[in-house]
Amino acid sequence: MSRKLVQSYALCIGSSFIGRLYKMKAALSVAFLFCLLVVTQADAQTTAYYQLTPFPLKKSDGSAMPQDLEKIHLWDGWLPSYYYGQTLQRDDKLQMGGWGDVYETYIKFDLNGLPANPSAVTIWFKAYNRGDSSTTTPLAFCKVGGSWNLSLTWSARPSFLTCAGWFDAPIAGGWWGVDFTPWYAEWKNGTVTNNGIALSPEYNNNNFDVLRSSRYTTNDGDRPYLEFTFTQPSGMPSFKMPVPGGAKWLLTNEIGGYECMGESPWPDPYHQGSNYYAIDISPTNVKDGGGSYTGNIPVIAAAGGYVKTVSYTDANGYYVVIDHDGDGNLGTGFSTRYLHLQSNVVVVQNSTVAQGDLLGYMGNTGNPTTGTHLHFGIRYADSGSSSVSQLSYVVMDGWLMKSFQTECAVNSSGVPTSRIRYYHSTNRTY
Amino acid sequence: MNKKNKIVLSLIILLGVISLGLLAWHGGPGTNGVLLKSEVPQTQDWKTYQNVAHGYAVSYPEDAAVQPVAEMEGKPVEQSDDIIIEIPGVGEKFGATIYLPFQNAPKALTEERNKLIMLPLFQFAESIRQMQLDDTNPYTKNKKVGGLNEIDLEGQKAYSFTLTKSFSQGLAGGYSLGKEGTVFNFVFVENKSGEKIMIHYPLNDDVAERMIDSFELQ
Numbered sequence: 001m002s003r004k005l006v007q008s009y010a011l012c013i014g015s016s017f018i019g020r021l022y023k024m025k026a027a028l029s030v031a032f033l034f035c036l037l038v039v040t041q042a043d044a045q046t047t048a049y050y051q052l053t054p055f056p057l058k059k060s061d062g063s064a065m066p067q068d069l070e071k072i073h074l075w076d077g078w079l080p081s082y083y084y085g086q087t088l089q090r091d092d093k094l095q096m097g098g099w100g101d102v103y104e105t106y107i108k109f110d111l112n113g114l115p116a117n118p119s120a121v122t123i124w125f126k127a128y129n130r131g132d133s134s135t136t137t138p139l140a141f142c143k144v145g146g147s148w149n150l151s152l153t154w155s156a157r158p159s160f161l162t163c164a165g166w167f168d169a170p171i172a173g174g175w176w177g178v179d180f181t182p183w184y185a186e187w188k189n190g191t192v193t194n195n196g197i198a199l200s201p202e203y204n205n206n207n208f209d210v211l212r213s214s215r216y217t218t219n220d221g222d223r224p225y226l227e228f229t230f231t232q233p234s235g236m237p238s239f240k241m242p243v244p245g246g247a248k249w250l251l252t253n254e255i256g257g258y259e260c261m262g263e264s265p266w267p268d269p270y271h272q273g274s275n276y277y278a279i280d281i282s283p284t285n286v287k288d289g290g291g292s293y294t295g296n297i298p299v300i301a302a303a304g305g306y307v308k309t310v311s312y313t314d315a316n317g318y319y320v321v322i323d324h325d326g327d328g329n330l331g332t333g334f335s336t337r338y339l340h341l342q343s344n345v346v347v348v349q350n351s352t353v354a355q356g357d358l359l360g361y362m363g364n365t366g367n368p369t370t371g372t373h374l375h376f377g378i379r380y381a382d383s384g385s386s387s388v389s390q391l392s393y394v395v396m397d398g399w400l401m402k403s404f405q406t407e408c409a410v411n412s413s414g415v416p417t418s419r420i421r422y423y424h425s426t427n428r429t430y
Numbered sequence: 431m432n433k434k435n436k437i438v439l440s441l442i443i444l445l446g447v448i449s450l451g452l453l454a455w456h457g458g459p460g461t462n463g464v465l466l467k468s469e470v471p472q473t474q475d476w477k478t479y480q481n482v483a484h485g486y487a488v489s490y491p492e493d494a495a496v497q498p499v500a501e502m503e504g505k506p507v508e509q510s511d512d513i514i515i516e517i518p519g520v521g522e523k524f525g526a527t528i529y530l531p532f533q534n535a536p537k538a539l540t541e542e543r544n545k546l547i548m549l550p551l552f553q554f555a556e557s558i559r560q561m562q563l564d565d566t567n568p569y570t571k572n573k574k575v576g577g578l579n580e581i582d583l584e585g586q587k588a589y590s591f592t593l594t595k596s597f598s599q600g601l602a603g604g605y606s607l608g609k610e611g612t613v614f615n616f617v618f619v620e621n622k623s624g625e626k627i628m629i630h631y632p633l634n635d636d637v638a639e640r641m642i643d644s645f646e647l648q
Contacts, residue, residue: 269504270501270502270504274495274497274501275501278501306606306609307606308605308606309603309604309605309606310603310604310605311599311602311603311604311605312532312535312539312599312601312602312603313499313500313502313503313512313602314500314532314533314534314535315498315500315501315502315503315504316500316501316502317502317534318603319500321605323606326609327608327609327610328606328607328608328609328610329521329522329608330516330521330522331516331517331518331519331520331521331522332519332520332521337501339501339502343536345603348567348568348569349567349569349570349596349603349604349605349606350567350569350570350595350596350606350609351569365534366500366502366534367502367504367533367534375502377501381516381518381519382495382497382514382516382518383495383497383518
């Protein structure tokens with residue numbers, strides 16, 4: 001329990017005691033309960049997750065994919081001091097240790113669109129058994145002090161600003177995590193440049209720790225992820241994906257518009273600016289028990305609210321806007337937008353919907369016509385810009401919005417061939 | 431009824447009469463709409479939005495944001511067919527829609543739109559007002575639609591009516607005007623190219639009224 005919460009509860013108890021002195025028991029008991037409710041609500045903490053997806057080195061037309069951090073989510077890899085050309089290795093693992101030589105791991109990720117002021121941030125890694133005679137080593141968790149990129153070499157590696165540790169060695173099969181909240185806060189507020197983190201071994205006498213990297217494909221749930229704990233912005237609904245539950249849905253464009261195929265225009269301008277917090281969901285889906293939703297795919301309310309707009313424009317096609325604070329004014333609170341629906345929209349403006357209510361069906365209306373899909377956007381005070389701090393806290397089906405990123409399969413030449421990343425909806429089933 | 435209750439009742443009746451009088455004086459729902467002109471001079475640090483594609487300009491407060499109504503429009507906001515100006519945390523202050531032919535719409539919508547924009551301005555405005563009267567939305571039963579008025583907008587003949595609850599676009603759907611009985615004024619005017627512009631803004635709102643005062647056809 002936080003100090004602030006303890007202090008607030010004390011205030012409630014104090015108010016109640018004063019009430020008893022003045023023989024207004026009933027009224028003050030109600031006030032006490034209300035006070036507790038308000039305090040509890042005000043300090044409610046939410047935990048949400050962000051798993052960073054890897055990015056290809058080429059676009060689908062074979063040209064080079066820019067590898068700027070803000071476009072490709074993260075850089076992660078392991079750096080050997082002697083073998084492998086002493087260059088950063090980007091495969092399906094992260095390793096630390098050595099056998100006379102030294103392996104270190106470097107990770108850096110994009111901060112755009114992530115929570116502005118979380119109360120806790122932890123990075124988690126899944127450890128596994130290296131399958132040889134080596135033993136594990138404790139690790140130092142370090143804040144990198146200089147810039148680096150994907151051409152990182154051992155001789156030019158940056159120094160560490162500070163390190164924490166030694167932490168116990170990761171145990172194969174378990175998750176290993178470090179709370180690095182103060183460093184994250186410094187990066188977010190700009191007092192320290194974000195040069196990422198490094199994992200450095202204590203021993204290197206046939207000692208190795210191995211962790212799954214962001215490129216591990218056998219089970220993408222074992223990739224590194226960030227866990228955020230924060231106080232929700234006032235009035236933030238608990239969002240669920242706007243497509244039927246009990247199924248996972250293919251994502252074809254992402255927050256910021258840097259989708260993994262690199263198709264033109266890239267980034268997609270309809271996922272930038274005031275529409276940064278917008279994703280495209282394909283009708284392609286897989287139900288939990290096998291099979292899939294086919295035919296007319298229901299588009300359903302991500303959260304309850306007031307239907308502000310049901311309209312047609314040449315640009316958006318048939319679209320619906322839900323105002324989640326229910327005042328009919330998009331200039332306040334959260335709102336969600338559902339574009340390109342079929343003409344048979346089910347809801348009408350000025351009605352009220354609950355989470356999971358049917359709005360219409362996934363379609364291909366409006367411009368640009370890029371095949372049947374749902375363009376889904378979230379806004380606060382009618383802005384979906386990356387600079388709107390309230391939106392950095394939006395959680396949908398347990399994931400931060402920033403986590404809804406595309407991923408591509410690549411061929412032997414490294415050219416992306418198809419999008420492969422699905423996200424699971426827990427919204428109402430249809 | 432004792433004397434005290436009589437006094438309270440009299441006060442309530444008196445307040446009711448005063449409220450009704452004030453409502454009528456300000457041109458409330460169901461009355462003839464008027465384009466209000468504010469006596470307050472425009473604040474010097476306001477910005478100006480200039481729509482170069484459709485020939486109009488309007489000033490707005492620094493903390494307000496101009497954006498296209500339809501995010502898929504794919505052109506600079508200075509060329510947008512349909513914009514909204516809002517103050518974040520406060521709400522909508524001004525909207526301007528250019529009525530253009532639909533390019534991608536189903537046949538029925540395209541025909542309805544084409545028929546509408548071919549009408550002379552008075553009939554165009556009256557047809558849109560009639561859409562409000564014909565609105566069968568069960569959630570806007572108490573919608574108030576004012577009469578159509580001819581007004582002068584910067585030396586140009588224009589028409590206006592007041593509206594509450596929601597705006598109907600006929601077959602193309604519509605949008606809510608908010609729940610709390612805010613009265614909006616809808617103004618119809620032609621730009622110098624003969625395109626029909628529909629402006630809407632909340633009545634009895636100082637900022638909105640100053641914005642409409644600053645509106646210019648260019």
